Amino acid sequence: MTGNAITAEGLRKRYGETQAVDGATFEVRHGEFYGILGPNGAGKTTTLEIVEGLREPDEGTATLLGEPSWPRNKTLLRRIGVQLQASAFFERLSAREQIHTFASIYGVPTARADEMLETVGLAEKSRTRENKLSGGQAQRLSIACALVHDPELVFLDEPTTGLDPQARRNLWDLLRTINSEGRTVVLTTHYMDEAEVLCDRVAIMDEGRVLRVGAPAQLIEELGVRSLEDVFLQLTGREYRE
Numbered sequence: 001m002t003g004n005a006i007t008a009e010g011l012r013k014r015y016g017e018t019q020a021v022d023g024a025t026f027e028v029r030h031g032e033f034y035g036i037l038g039p040n041g042a043g044k045t046t047t048l049e050i051v052e053g054l055r056e057p058d059e060g061t062a063t064l065l066g067e068p069s070w071p072r073n074k075t076l077l078r079r080i081g082v083q084l085q086a087s088a089f090f091e092r093l094s095a096r097e098q099i100h101t102f103a104s105i106y107g108v109p110t111a112r113a114d115e116m117l118e119t120v121g122l123a124e125k126s127r128t129r130e131n132k133l134s135g136g137q138a139q140r141l142s143i144a145c146a147l148v149h150d151p152e153l154v155f156l157d158e159p160t161t162g163l164d165p166q167a168r169r170n171l172w173d174l175l176r177t178i179n180s181e182g183r184t185v186v187l188t189t190h191y192m193d194e195a196e197v198l199c200d201r202v203a204i205m206d207e208g209r210v211l212r213v214g215a216p217a218q219l220i221e222e223l224g225v226r227s228l229e230d231v232f233l234q235l236t237g238r239e240y241r242e
Ligand SMILES: Nc1ncnc2c1ncn2[C@@H]1O[C@H](COP(=O)(O)OP(=O)(O)OP(=O)(O)O)[C@@H](O)[C@H]1O
Pocket: 015, 018, 019, 020, 021, 038, 039, 040, 041, 042, 043, 044, 045, 046, 047
């Protein structure tokens, strides 16, 4: 495929007095595992919402899979997967009912939805209600729902937040598989070790701008530091977790 999976140029978005995104520019290649890192309030979520076509920028343009993100494009929405927070599940439904609901929205056969539950290791929990799933299970269900229509590109917003180390590692394996099947993966995370092991490249964001982009190892070398955590500290002048 030619061109980039995502091109974002000079994105700006203001909410009242807050300049949430202030000229964000970056590109994601097809098949890339791309991380967006930044402290709370850096503008990551707003930037992704603009790229996904869910929010109109005040300025700038975003191109997603070769098409403009805005005005919202229904054909494009079918080609991308957006992981919703576990709190966005339909109330009182079981894991299987949740994913069947997503499948029916996209016209996907229920057998495919059941397969997806199995892929994320939730076949045994299919009859469990959303509010009875553990944190890791709920994250895996939300990823399964985002993948049920076999999108080319997946957006994951802090997929491993709040998980114990073993559950995080299991999810890393799943995310690697998703990417190795040829899908572009864009993820935001608060964990530098996670970005370091998973991402081909990361964009470091602060105050609505992309400060630097590169492969984790390359950034570490360029700045002459020991870890991505140090890169972050050096570029933003602050600890990642405040
Ligand atoms: N709908 C909104 N209305 C008003 N202000 C908003 C809105 N959404 C975000 N903001 C503000 O814009 C700034 C950027 O928020 P955003 O959620 O994009 O950052 P983030 O990097 O995703 O943060 P976090 O890591 O905490 O999720 C913050 O100061 C936030 O308070």
